[in-house]
Amino acid sequence: MADNDQVSQVDSMKMASFIDANESAKPRGQTYVLSVHSAAVLRNLNEFRLQDGHLCDVTLVAEGKEFAVHRAVMAAASEYFRAMFTGDMKEATESKVELRGMPAVGLEHIIDFAYTSKICLCMDKIRDVLMAATYIQLTPIIDFCSEFLISEINIDNCVDIGHIAHDYHLAKVDRTADDFILKNFSVLAKKEEDFVRLTLEKLVFLLARDELLASSELEIFKAAATWLSHDPDRIEHASKVMEKIRFALIPPDAVIESVQTVDFMRQSVGCTNLLIEASNYHLMQLAQPVLQCDRTRVRSLGPSLVASGGLTKQSKVEVCADALFFDKTCSKWVNMKPLEKTTYTHCVATLGNFLFVVGGQNTLDRVGKSAVASAYRYDPRFNRWLQLASLREARTYFALCAVRGRLYAIGGENRNGEIASVECYLPNKDEWTYVTQLPMALFGHAGSVLDQSIYISGGFASGTFSNVLYRYDPALDQWDSRAPMPTTRGFHCMARVKNRIYVIGGNHFDADEERVDVLTVECYTPETDQWSQVAPLREGQGESGISVLDDKIYLIGGYSLDQNSRIKSVQCYDPEKDLWGNVPDYPEAIAGVACCTLDLPSDLKKTYM
Template structure:
């Protein structure tokens, strides 16, 4: 056995001790140096050496004794075979053997301790016992489960870890479910999670395996209850459970209700519930199962009540679960957008466009996972004060209009209390503030008045805590309030509490950890000057007591504010002292009482309404640390308005058909037409744009490889019964992919503008360069027509900006193209007027005239090859 040799003379002097440590360092005996202690008075210095290769020598000696049959005193009997070993080695590695040997276990006449193991294969036992001496455990796909079972029974921790690692690295669709079952039985949480994720991501494959049919009922229950179960439709989960029940119906039918409680019937379409669920007779005879079907039916029949009908069964399945802050509207350029911030990425991105008029100084609230956007002031020249309200589902991207408030109002906030939305105070104009409070009842889709606050006030901070609604501060008639009022819904009464430490308005109020945090706001200084506030105060409702906390770095009012994971995010706002809008975003940690800066908001602005939610899908270009993307969403969720995707063409949430990855344009056209049955306009347009983009990329790659043989095609999709049709042109192989993509953007703009220019369904198709009408389409009368001139100024600005971005990126004559494009839009709108009066007469002549006009100009958007 090798060890470092140290030669020295011991001395009782402190100087000699110091010299000793220096010598040890010089010889790199760090373990000896660290163990060398300073001697006490009258004591010789001592040093404890760590012997090199000590454990290796011990293992080599034990292995030698085992092979040469020296000192063996234990015998493990398996299947009439005896394996001789040493008690000391067995007890060192196995807790089971250690307990056996330390109990009153007597040896036989030969002094040998015998232990019998039942239900174990001899070759498996031999493999495990050898590993205790050699540190080598032989694992394969055929023996790993048996080895894991024996190692777990012997409490042989090192072997269990080796089996776990092997299984993690060799998961496949055939063994993942068995691995998950064993992990549950042996309480191997890491292996359970990894194998469960693997199986959930491949549900459509593993549901057909023997391992799925062999699952215990409780394992199957936990498996189908997973949020990340990736099924294209929830109907597939139901059908898989039915197949498992029918495998042995006599024994398994008693578990039917317990299993079906984890199938998310509200995520099915109404047609699927009626045609595929109610047709299973042996289930429909069970009253508990009938209740589940009734729940799904009510969910679809009452879309406005869905926010108060939420349960685990209404939660869409997705592998993405990201807490996020949403910034909605505001006075900046993003007034018509919803921005999102996730701590995982640390960035702000555009999540979606608002399907309502752009607005600012409105109010938002989250109820049942749905975001309600209420009131505010319309952006643009009109600056109308709104009373309209809408509901947005960030999980599915669907919008729904709900009942409007009884009064127009802006500069107010909303609190959520017992499934009601309470709109408190606000203003109608600069001169008129409101004391009125009204609440929205999703059960009946109606706003109703409740008790008013004590005085008319705008920009009141509102929050709920412990079934009470709190309203703090505000301003009216050049007076700033320090009032704190608390509303009790049981008696419809407001009561006064301890006033604020400082009069303020336009602050934000949020409950965190049993306290209410009042952040920022504005006040008046020197009797007349407006000033933003940095201060943050905390209110304890139980003690009716205020506490001053760490201030923000920037004074601000009219800011957006939201709470996420125990932290308060303050977004944008207005700084009166600097007379400017802000884009800074600050985060307050209530645990440490500290503020930190996070990524700035994309645009400066005030009147931004913020809320927090859990995202099940991500914006384009996301790079979250967990590697998830928008495509991670697992199931297509049926529309809340009752329109359902066709069962003939299953589409995932990104709008991509399951079988179209290598589809030609002609096949794509047929697929789009078949998929259009009962599909909404939004779904259809998203799918058409997605298909065109993928096909364009495919053509570009094939062209570069010299394999592009496709002819120019017009992909189109119709909405039967609605008289609408959309199309996008795919250029022949002589056109580069960049031009194809650019043309797709132009066609998209034209299609959207044509849709705006004629409401309702005009039946207009942009096919190549001509405007045609769908066969049988009901062309609207001139009274229904809306010309572009009638649209607000801000919409024209956005439209011109989009055109310039499209043309300036690839065109050598962007100014001419934009001008010609706008002139053609006016010409096409005029054409719709003509068609509506002439009842489609002269349609061919008009189309030919427009085509000739574009060819004569030779412009890029009319002839891509001319660029």
């Protein structure tokens, strides 16, 4: 052999040297490994198989079709065949083994995989392959089939893939098919020949999901009605299907014109009761926030940050009526239906996924002379505002908290100065009533709710900043004092995450009696009535908006004394990591903005994007 040939042969091998440490005097030995050997052996065995079954020792039969194979290869590739050929089963010695219930196409793919480690999948044969792989419990092929099905999902085959996933218990494929249908429900509903092939269980499951995307609830109803009408035997399930339709989200006139005219909606007692329920909901407009149930909940991909009102523009002071939501999918702020009137230093709260905007002031005024008593409610279901009964007292720089189905407007300031009064709003009566007032008059304080109690911190009183912490029990209509904050502050924010309350931002007087930003952030634990410090703000923010989304705190806009200007920064705090980060800025510098989280209908958000 030529030297070059020797080098070439050695280069094609992996070589490992070894020396026995305990017998160093012995001559060195070397181990050589031919990396392609195992593949070559399999390739040769496959060629033997394909050449008239050369050296094959058993024939597998499926649906009358015969496949000559090597027992050793099949046993090495599958536990099923190992048990068959190495145990006491009669097939261990038979020359021909019939696999009843095994599809021939599927078996052929299994055998090819055993010899080549490759498998070619297509939609036409996927059921046969899955049946065969399930039959012999060959998990790798089942996993390949799952990957293939997920990669192939489209509007033409999503129903079929869903059926396959259900039949073969492919949980990941089933979830993916469901998600695809939920996102493309409107398109699928128009493909009637495919849509009506959904099973009853799958249709009911889809209709119950908040994530179902459609142009309107009426469209969803019409699709469900089409499914029921496709087969007369399905009408008996009308009530089961229709109880997943949210008739309260359909305008009353559309219910009369397009829903009540459908035969089964009039003939089924269950369906009739659903329409009565929706009618009562629409009739009791003011009480709607406390009448919420699964059938009044908006279809949404999840809560959004919503910011409203505020004082904008650096060159010309302007109170705005803007309302914006933050879209997480594209990380940007998007304008939505504006407030009924311009306002800032107002307060917002949510009840039953309705947004309440209360009080504030509509002109720049530092002493509360322009405080207003107005109250409005926004319904994201129909994208409309409703004016409510006004507060008994105008108030700005106050706190508004929602607890036990009621709103509480606490303290604040008006033309008479700082106030201690507290008003409670009852939605079903649309009226404000006085309850026990604060222990002291305050404005510029902040409020939050934890365990059905209201907590009020800090604020400005008698010409100085406060560090008080008060707790209000609505059930007892009683205030008590808790451990004061380590730091005095006012015009700050409070937010609850899990079982802790965070006090953030604002300002106070320093040792030289200069008004400065407060960067320290303090955390209160009610169980121990103790305060602790967490990561500080990176820049000062007073008169900011605040809200919690996905257990993270968002601080929006505000006024920075250090910069002597309104700012558009949005800082995000992660309590789990004790870290502050930034998200996209608000569109413009703003102070006195009020924020909350709200489930906005997916179809409504699309109209503003």
